[in-house]
Amino acid sequence: MAELKKTDINILVVEDDTIIQLDIKEVLESEGYVVHTAINPGQALVFIKDSPPDLILLDINLDDEITGIDIAKFMMEKHIDVPYIYLTSYTDKKTLHEVKDTIPSGYIAKPYHEGQLLSTVAIALANASRKITSIHLSLDQISEKLSREITEKEWAITAMLAKGMSNAQICQKMNLSVNTVKFHIKNIYDKLEVHSRSELLLRLGNL
Amino acid sequence: MQEIHHRVKNNLQLVSSLLSLQSRSVEDEAATRALVEGQSRVQSMALIHKNLYNDNAASGLEVKDYVVQLTQQLLQTYGINPENVDLELDVDPICLDVSTLVPLALIINELITNALKYAFEQHEGGAIHLSLKPTAEQHLMLRVKDNGKGFDQLEASDGFGTKLIKALALKLDATVNYFNDNGAVVEICVKNYKLSQ
Numbered sequence: 001m002a003e004l005k006k007t008d009i010n011i012l013v014v015e016d017d018t019i020i021q022l023d024i025k026e027v028l029e030s031e032g033y034v035v036h037t038a039i040n041p042g043q044a045l046v047f048i049k050d051s052p053p054d055l056i057l058l059d060i061n062l063d064d065e066i067t068g069i070d071i072a073k074f075m076m077e078k079h080i081d082v083p084y085i086y087l088t089s090y091t092d093k094k095t096l097h098e099v100k101d102t103i104p105s106g107y108i109a110k111p112y113h114e115g116q117l118l119s120t121v122a123i124a125l126a127n128a129s130r131k132i133t134s135i136h137l138s139l140d141q142i143s144e145k146l147s148r149e150i151t152e153k154e155w156a157i158t159a160m161l162a163k164g165m166s167n168a169q170i171c172q173k174m175n176l177s178v179n180t181v182k183f184h185i186k187n188i189y190d191k192l193e194v195h196s197r198s199e200l201l202l203r204l205g206n207l
Numbered sequence: 208m209q210e211i212h213h214r215v216k217n218n219l220q221l222v223s224s225l226l227s228l229q230s231r232s233v234e235d236e237a238a239t240r241a242l243v244e245g246q247s248r249v250q251s252m253a254l255i256h257k258n259l260y261n262d263n264a265a266s267g268l269e270v271k272d273y274v275v276q277l278t279q280q281l282l283q284t285y286g287i288n289p290e291n292v293d294l295e296l297d298v299d300p301i302c303l304d305v306s307t308l309v310p311l312a313l314i315i316n317e318l319i320t321n322a323l324k325y326a327f328e329q330h331e332g333g334a335i336h337l338s339l340k341p342t343a344e345q346h347l348m349l350r351v352k353d354n355g356k357g358f359d360q361l362e363a364s365d366g367f368g369t370k371l372i373k374a375l376a377l378k379l380d381a382t383v384n385y386f387n388d389n390g391a392v393v394e395i396c397v398k399n400y401k402l403s404q
Contacts, residue, residue, distance in 0.1 A: 017217070023224035026231055061213070089216035091260060092209055111220035111253035114227070115283035 006032035009125065010053040013037045014044040014071065015087070016063045020110075024057060024087070027114050028121065041066035048080060055105075055124055056084035060095065069095075072102040079197040083128045085120055087112065103202060142204075148191045157184050161197055162204060212260040219253045244320065247284050251277055251316040255308055267305055267403020270339060271298040277312065278337070281319050292323070297338040301347075304401035310375040311397070314349070317368045318393055322353040347397040357387035 011033050015021040018039060025035045036053060038044035041064050048056070048071075060068040072084060085106035086099055099107065105124035108117060139155045150158070153174075160170045171181050194200045223246055230242035254276055258268050274296055282289055303311065315337070322335050334354045342348050372395075376383050380399035386392050 017221065019228070020220055020224045023227050026228065030231075089213050089220065091257070109257050110216055111223045111250065111257070113250055113280055113283065115280075 007034065009055070010034045010036060010051075011121070012044065012047055012053040012056045014041075014056060014062065014068060015059045016040060016061075017059075024117070027117060031118060033121075040064055041071055044071055045074065048075065048082065052080060052082050054082070054128070055121065056082055057087050057108075057121075058084050058104075060086060060088040060090050060099075069098055069102060072099075072104065076102065076196060081197055081201055083124050085124055087117075103199075146191060150188070150191055154184055154188050154191070157181065158188050158192075158200070158204075161185070161188070162201060209260075212256075216253070216256055216260070219249060219256060223249045223253060243284070247281065247320065248313060248316055250280060250284070251312050252309060254280060255305065255312060259305065265403070267302050267401075268308055270301050270303050270308065270311075271296075273308070273312065274298050274315065274337065274339070277315060278319055281316065281323065285320070285323050287323060291333065293332075293334040295334070295336045297336070297340075299340045301339070301341070302403040304403045307379065307397075307400040310378045311349070311400075314372055314375050314379075314395060315351070317372050318351040321368055322351065322355065322391070325355065342396070347400050349395040349397065350392065352388065352390060352392045354390040357389075357391045358385055 011028055013021055013024050013028070013035060015024060015037070016039050021037050021039065025037060028035045036047060038047055041062055044056075044058075044062075047053070058068040058071060062068060068086060068088070072086075074080075075082060075084075083105040085108060086104050087108045087110065088095075089110040091109050096107075105127060106120040108120050139150065139152065142155070143149050157170055157174065160173065165173070167178060167181055167185070170176075171178055174181065176184075189195060189200065192200060192203050194203050226242050226246035226249060230239050230246060233239055233242065255268060255273065258273065258276075259265055278294055278296065279289075282292065282294075319335065319337070322333075332354075336350075336352045338348070338350045340348055372383060375381075376395060378399075379397045381395050381397040384394040384396075386394075
């Protein structure tokens with residue numbers, strides 16, 4: 001696995017309490033990460049859309065109608081594949097049940113401990129990079145594990161999806177029409193039993 | 208109720224963050240240490256609250272689980288490689304009420320911190336033994352022993368940790384006994400404690 005330098009890793013901290021936010025920022029910066037902050041869902045969404053970071057630390061209650069869970073759901077819908085960790089004082093069953101559906105890379109209960117914060121971040125980043133390198137698995141290896149065979153063309157498109165390429169970029173690269181690419185993507189999703197890009201990446205990471 | 212629990216934890220987080228921020232902004236080593244120790248005390252209380260509200264109706268915690276988590280947290284706080292310290296925990300299965308657990312947790316926090324800080328001074332091969340068991344008289348006996356250099360003088364020092372332990376012991380109607388036995392030993396016999404339902 002190619003080791004990323006921490007100074008190349010951008011982390012967005014979404015936390016409405018500015019004291020806690022500052023503490024998290026300093027703890028992460030002391031480890032060499034590049035840290036960006038957002039104090040409300042609006043700021044967070046703008047940042048995520050404009051310059052997707054490598055990891056997001058997401059508070060759930062943001063003193064706003066929109067919660068951290070909503071932000072996570074928005075990213076899933078828009079296929080913004082950025083791993084994120086919930087950092088929250090909500091540990092009740094109802095919240096845990098709700099967050100489970102959003103497939104977070106981790107869950108840190110407040111009050112956090114510095115060591116635990118850093119290890120959870122490191123694990124999430126390591127898993128994310130493993131997910132990307134797993135795309136280098138060969139088609140033969142993947143096909144062995146699936147009930148339905150994936151074609152060479154579908155595999156090529158899968159690799160492009162995994163790299164985060166848009167449909168338009170894939171059309172251009174493969175010299176195919178939009179509808180054809182969409183058709184292939186639908187087949188890929190069916191064969192891998194997923195419904196979105198983020199699920200696809202998770203699935204590939206687990207194969 | 209859930210909302211109150213949430214606020215308690217958020218406020219503990221805020222206090223912890225304030226101490227953590229300040230510990231990084233002071234230059235004096237003694238001041239830094241004092242703030243880190245302050246944060247560690249808040250964290251040991253926070254650990255109780257974190258565990259407590261996971262189960263809805265709980266008024267107390269299994270003390271063994273708590274002590275395991277607390278000692279791991281302390282090793283992390285003071286940057287000690289767990290491989291360098293042989294930590295032996297011998298805790299009976301007892302569920303203690305929060306009113307007992309908070310002062311007891313703060314005492315354990317002080318004793319383990321002391322052992323880590325003074326007993327070994329970076330040397331490898333340190334061992335800490337902690338036991339917590341009911342006695343024949345139905346008291347609760349906490350015993351923390353290390354294999355370090357022992358107390359310089361058996362008359363308890365006037366350090367802040369000692370003062371804190373004395374005050375917390377008062378709350379628990381506990382006797383505190385310091386002695387040397389191939390290292391420092393502290394025995395705390397708690398007479399006033401409340402089990403959790």
